[in-house]
Amino acid sequence: MSLLEFARGPALTVSLLVFFIGTAWRLWAVLRRPRKTDHSAPRRSDTVTGGLRAIWQRMLPRSAYERIGMTGTINAYAYHIGIAVIVFAFAPHIGFIERLTGLSWAALPDGVTYVATAFAIVGLVFALATRLTDDVQRLLSNFDDYFTWLVTMLPIVTGMALIEQSYVPATPMVAPATPNPTLLAVHLLSLELMLIWFPFGKLAHAALVFVSRYRTGVEFTRKGAAL
Amino acid sequence: MSELDTKHPLDFDAPRFSIKQPAVRSDEQGHLSDTERVERAMKAFARDMNSTVAAYLESCVHCGQCAQACHFYVTSQDPRHTPIWKIEPFKQAWKREAGPFAWLTRTFNLKPAVTADQLREWQELLYDSCTMCGRCSMVCPMGIDIAALVGLARHAMFEAGLIPHELWAVAERAEREGSPLGATPAVLKERVEWLEDEHEVEIPLDKPTAEVMVTLSSIEIMKYPVSIVALARVMKHAGYDWTLRSDGYEATNFGLLSGNLEWQKDLSLRLIRAAVACQAKLLVLPECGHAYGALRWQGANMYGQPLPFEVLHITEFLARAMREGKLQTQGMKGSVTYHDPCQVSRRGGATQAAREVLAGLRADLREMPQAGDANWCCGGGGGVVTLHRADEHRRRAFSIKVKQVEQTGADQLVTSCSNCRLSFDDGQAHYHWDRKMGSLLETVAEHLQDASAARG
Ligand code: SF4
Ligand code: SF4
Numbered sequence: 057m058s059l060l061e062f063a064r065g066p067a068l069t070v071s072l073l074v075f076f077i078g079t080a081w082r083l084w085a086v087l088r089r090p091r092k093t094d095h096s097a098p099r100r101s102d103t104v105t106g107g108l109r110a111i112w113q114r115m116l117p118r119s120a121y122e123r124i125g126m127t128g129t130i131n132a133y134a135y136h137i138g139i140a141v142i143v144f145a146f147a148p149h150i151g152f153i154e155r156l157t158g159l160s161w162a163a164l165p166d167g168v169t170y171v172a173t174a175f176a177i178v179g180l181v182f183a184l185a186t187r188l189t190d191d192v193q194r195l196l197s198n199f200d201d202y203f204t205w206l207v208t209m210l211p212i213v214t215g216m217a218l219i220e221q222s223y224v225p226a227t228p229m230v231a232p233a234t235p236n237p238t239l240l241a242v243h244l245l246s247l248e249l250m251l252i253w254f255p256f257g258k259l260a261h262a263a264l265v266f267v268s269r270y271r272t273g274v275e276f277t278r279k280g281a282a283l
Numbered sequence: 284m285s286e287l288d289t290k291h292p293l294d295f296d297a298p299r300f301s302i303k304q305p306a307v308r309s310d311e312q313g314h315l316s317d318t319e320r321v322e323r324a325m326k327a328f329a330r331d332m333n334s335t336v337a338a339y340l341e342s343c344v345h346c347g348q349c350a351q352a353c354h355f356y357v358t359s360q361d362p363r364h365t366p367i368w369k370i371e372p373f374k375q376a377w378k379r380e381a382g383p384f385a386w387l388t389r390t391f392n393l394k395p396a397v398t399a400d401q402l403r404e405w406q407e408l409l410y411d412s413c414t415m416c417g418r419c420s421m422v423c424p425m426g427i428d429i430a431a432l433v434g435l436a437r438h439a440m441f442e443a444g445l446i447p448h449e450l451w452a453v454a455e456r457a458e459r460e461g462s463p464l465g466a467t468p469a470v471l472k473e474r475v476e477w478l479e480d481e482h483e484v485e486i487p488l489d490k491p492t493a494e495v496m497v498t499l500s501s502i503e504i505m506k507y508p509v510s511i512v513a514l515a516r517v518m519k520h521a522g523y524d525w526t527l528r529s530d531g532y533e534a535t536n537f538g539l540l541s542g543n544l545e546w547q548k549d550l551s552l553r554l555i556r557a558a559v560a561c562q563a564k565l566l567v568l569p570e571c572g573h574a575y576g577a578l579r580w581q582g583a584n585m586y587g588q589p590l591p592f593e594v595l596h597i598t599e600f601l602a603r604a605m606r607e608g609k610l611q612t613q614g615m616k617g618s619v620t621y622h623d624p625c626q627v628s629r630r631g632g633a634t635q636a637a638r639e640v641l642a643g644l645r646a647d648l649r650e651m652p653q654a655g656d657a658n659w660c661c662g663g664g665g666g667v668v669t670l671h672r673a674d675e676h677r678r679r680a681f682s683i684k685v686k687q688v689e690q691t692g693a694d695q696l697v698t699s700c701s702n703c704r705l706s707f708d709d710g711q712a713h714y715h716w717d718r719k720m721g722s723l724l725e726t727v728a729e730h731l732q733d734a735s736a737a738r739g
Binding site for chain 1: 332333334335336337338339341342343344345346347348350351352356360362363365367368382383384387393418420421422423424425426427428579580581582583584586587588589590593594629630631632633634653655656657
């Protein structure tokens with residue numbers, strides 16, 4: 057079995073299994089716990105809307121709190137959007153998802169993905185630099201933070217190597233039709249590493265964020281408090 | 284004029300009215316081994332562990348944004364004062380003992396077990412360095428209610444016998460005597476008689492039935508008794524059938540602040556039973572922030588069922604009375620700024636009530652740069668003002684408040700929390716600041732249309 061066959065076959069299957077089962081288990085560990093009953097007289101009853109509003113609002117910068125660093129917020133936008141574009145709007149990736157699920161959609165022009173990649177890389181590098189230099193973030197950080205950074209960065213870097221290797225000046229910025237099998241295998245394996253790590257580390261915030269924001273939104277709305 | 288009880292003299296002049304500084308500190312309670320302390324702490328934390336708390340403990344992305352929202356971090360720049368770091372031992376315990384991958388964490392020892400020394404170290408972070416003001420909870424991009432987690436961590440610390448000396452002493456006194464500051468029923472009775480005499484007002488005490496039962500903060504009873512007079516004037520003006528009850532008058536809840544759920548429940552049940560006994564339809568809470576959180580939002584849960592009466596903070600009560608046309612007031616002269624007590628506004632959802640009252644007084648309200656839900660805490664809530672060793676730290680945090688108030692250029696300051704007033708009095712004396720914090724209730728009473736007649 058070649059490296060590529062391994063990456064496309066058993067490695068992919070195992071990583072997807074770990075990703076789905078692990079994430080479901082992590083969410084279940086939270087959701088299976090008892091919910092507290094609240095006997096206090098609610099000020100407002102539109103708590104479900106409040107929960108959904110909190111999910112949306114906490115995505116926006118909090119202008120009433122002037123000290124909250126805008127740099128960090130803007131940077132977070134940069135790499136979150138950058139990564140989302142790479143994963144969901146780049147033609148080869150949509151092809152990959154289609155082969156797995158049968159679902160597909162229109163891709164953005166490759167040029168857009170390259171710009172998004174630049175944002176993601178610069179954003180992630182800046183985030184790491186902040187984590188290493190800011191006293192607060194340094195204190196809070198542990199293995200998870202640094203390893204998560206690494207497994208997020210690796211697929212981007214290996215993906216770039218894959219494109220770079222087939223770069224043809226006459227037709228700039230074209231995704232390789234026949235990518236180098238070793239590089240493609242390494243790229244796939246790096247993605248699989250990220251999928252395997254996802255449930256265990258902080259990447260799972262992509263799922264947990266909906267739970268914690270929603271719950272806070274519900275509780276605060278019940279009290280009639282601002283979100 | 285009746286005599287004042289010399290054992291419990293009024294304390295008008297002390298910049299901070301509180302617990303005496305202990306000669307020898309004793310910040311640990313009970314004779315427990317370290318292992319027992321940790322076990323008790325973890326058991327208490329596990330008891331509180333519901334689905335929402337679990338989601339919070341799982342979600343933090345270590346972005347550090349909460350630090351900039353906290354007055355203690357902002358003024359100390361000590362990273363240990365980062366809000367979520369105050370929960371660290373409990374996050375650690377969750378991951379190791381109960382989280383989704385606890386078995387992995389333990390097998391590979393990815394997180395060490397929490398030790399008693401670690402909890403001792405965290406006492407200063409959970410008590411001296413947190414007012415549970417909830418400002419951090421507002422900025423967390425993951426929506427984690429960090430202030431609520433601090434409250435739960437305090438339960439664990441109390442069970443472990445690891446709470447600061449003064450807070451334990453006041454909480455224990457509140458449980459034993461019914462008031463944290465010695466405002467026993469006998470003191471209340473004597474104070475009420477004296478105030479009735481001195482100010483020529485009627486303050487009904489222990490009426491067998493009344494529509495409205497009003498409660499007090501012992502800080503008002505002992506340091507700001509004019510508030511009680513103001514209350515009586517407002518009630519008379521609006522024509523309410525009301526009473527104070529000597530079996531349930533103390534609305535502060537040091538059980539909640541110290542982290543003792545049993546005491547919190549006892550203290551809340553006293554108020555609830557008194558209101559039930561006099562068949563009150565409405566219980567009014569005094570100018571106190573945490574009293575509102577304790578009874579309005581947690582009282583029914585202590586009672587185990589919905590309360591058979593409505594609960595309002597005094598600002599909500601005043602706003603309603605104005606809305607119903609029961610209070611005729613004169614316009615307020617000069618400009619004013621309002622300090623939001625965190626537990627009433629941000630944490631309590633009653634942010635607009637005070638503004639409605641000030642609008643009713645036709646006040647020239649000059650809001651602070653970050654007012655209302657985003658307001659900076661005075662630094663003294665959550666029991667912090669009782670802790671002598673936190674003085675320096677608390678006063679440093681208060682400097683934000685000084686700046687905020689000065690930026691408004693307002694002539695007067697008012698708030699609706701006597702604990703905030705205490706912090707302001709202390710900060711004012713410390714910084715030789717030429718400002719005095721007033722009470723919204725007293726301001727309303729002073730502007731009642733018949734107030735001058737009543738005073739005369
Ligand atoms: S609740 Fe207030 S005092 Fe406590 S950590 Fe949060 S911002 Fe700081
Ligand atoms: S702001 Fe929220 S997610 Fe960020 S470090 Fe603080 S608690 Fe964690």
